[in-house]
Amino acid sequence: MEHTVREESGALVACFTGEIDLEHSPTARKVLLDCVDKSSKVLVDLSGVEYIDSSGVASLVEAFQKAKKSGGEFALVSVNDAALRVLELARLDKVFTIHATLAEGL
């Protein structure tokens, strides 16, 4: 898994690529919680995520709930089919705000 974080139009955009699995989800969790600490608007770009497991999904849920608690905005953008399938299986596709593109989320 690799990641980048950048500021764009007042939001922090966290972009992940590769596999967010048990080995890498602690890093993803730290990155996401750090973004929520730093910005009231966080967009998570999952377009390059080839695989995500329940530990990766848990990182997203934790950051989402932290943002919600502090009145911030937290959304997923460009979720590819592989990641969307896992969110659907976990019944979380209706819980997260999901934007088709980054432009739509900004």
Added chain:
Amino acid sequence: MGAPLLDLRFPARATELKPARHAVKEAVRGAGCSEAVARDIVLALDEACQNVIRYAYGPERAGDIGLTIEQAGDQLVFVLTDWAPPIDRESVQPRDLDDVRPGGLGTHLIREVMDQADFVDPPSGCGNVLRMVRQIA
């Protein structure tokens, strides 16, 4: 059932899961599963392995995971074995998904993907054996 499609034994560590996922995907694709079904099966088996790592062995113990995949007609049969102390089978239940919180999704994902997922009595010397079945046609 003929020879297993896959017969793996690997250390129960997070770093070992990626090659295991790769091997599972190759095996089930070879058995004729579509890309979408193969992805689901890989996820379910990964989650089952994670349960072994996190809960059966836990942070204090080291050990192996055994995984075999066999084809029986239009079913794939997956047997996941560990050598950890026996777990409380009743405690392994999917949780209420309406309670949105981090964690606890693994068992739900396994049951969503597999047609059957049951702990069976382990052979002598083994800790826990989870047998899963998925219809592929």
